[in-house]
């Protein structure tokens with residue numbers, strides 16, 4: 232089977248590529264991964280990229296669409312609308328013109344905003360509190376229309392926080408970097424009680440591959456993917472301190488207080504997804520808890536010397 236991954240040079244995309252054993256990619260960044268069979272290095276936000284995405288989509292069984300700016304913290308709506316939403320429109324146009332029957336989209340837990348119910352199931356109302364989350368909701372809606380018009384089988388995977396040794400950014404990198412420059416103090420954004428679900432990139436990539444067997448033709452079906460639980464930021468700070476071999480009694484954890492206790496504007500304070508639906512369809516994280524996933528990722532980052 233032939234596949235296309237947009238964002239295939241990125242963190243999650245590279246792991247999907249590996250699990251598929253090879254695919255074509257679309258990414259603004261050139262990849263030297265030996266699993267890349269063909270690549271188009273274009274900006275999906277630009278209309279001029281359409282022809283190239285359509286060309287590379289021809290004959291593919293599925294498109295895994297991940298290209299986006301993954302930073303919730305970027306409050307500028309233009310970033311998320313241009314690459315996230317307009318980019319998704321261009322990739323959908325290419326899928327339609329090239330007759331690609333399957334579409335798997337990297338959505339996010341942020342679509343639910345400050346959900347009052349946790350673990351949050353897929354049928355909970357979508358009320359994002361960031362432009363990033365709004366872009367994911369809008370993209371899911373567009374995918375739904377394309378699926379219905381053109382008989383595409385689409386699956387939107389609403390991902391919790393994905394961690395792993397080769398992640399280019401995120402809370403673990405932030406903490407490790409800060410502790411390296413000052414091993415006696417760790418600044419934590421927000422009030423430290425923000426609690427979220429973290430799962431490992433290998434489990435995430437496996438979910439993308441399994442999603443090829445989920446959903447229905449003509450529909451965009453949502454699935455949550457994450458750990459079985461959630462963990463607060465202070466606990467993540469303590470795990471990082473421990474794994475770095477520092478003496479916890481000698482590291483002062485200092486919280487910034489933040490906006491209403493949040494790390495930044497648009498930060499969801501409590502995000503824990505129900506993964507029952509994915510479990511019923513055979514997916515379960517092999518690294519089950521958020522603590523295990525965080526600990527493993529910290530070790531991997533330290534091993535890689537990143």
Ligand SMILES: NC(=O)c1ccc[n+]([C@@H]2O[C@H](COP(=O)([O-])OP(=O)(O)OC[C@H]3O[C@@H](n4cnc5c(N)ncnc54)[C@H](O)[C@@H]3O)[C@@H](O)[C@H]2O)c1
Nearest residue numbers: 238240241242243258259274275297298299301337390393
């Ligand atoms: N990492 C997470 O915790 C997480 C959680 C929820 C959802 N997601 C979503 O998963 C997807 C992948 O995230 P990631 O963590 O691998 O991020 P990443 O930044 O490592 O990968 C994104 C890739 O998209 C490419 N890209 C960005 N803008 C582009 C453009 N205009 N044209 C072509 N390519 C472009 C980048 O070059 C990069 O290779 C994103 O859509 C993100 O929103 C990630």
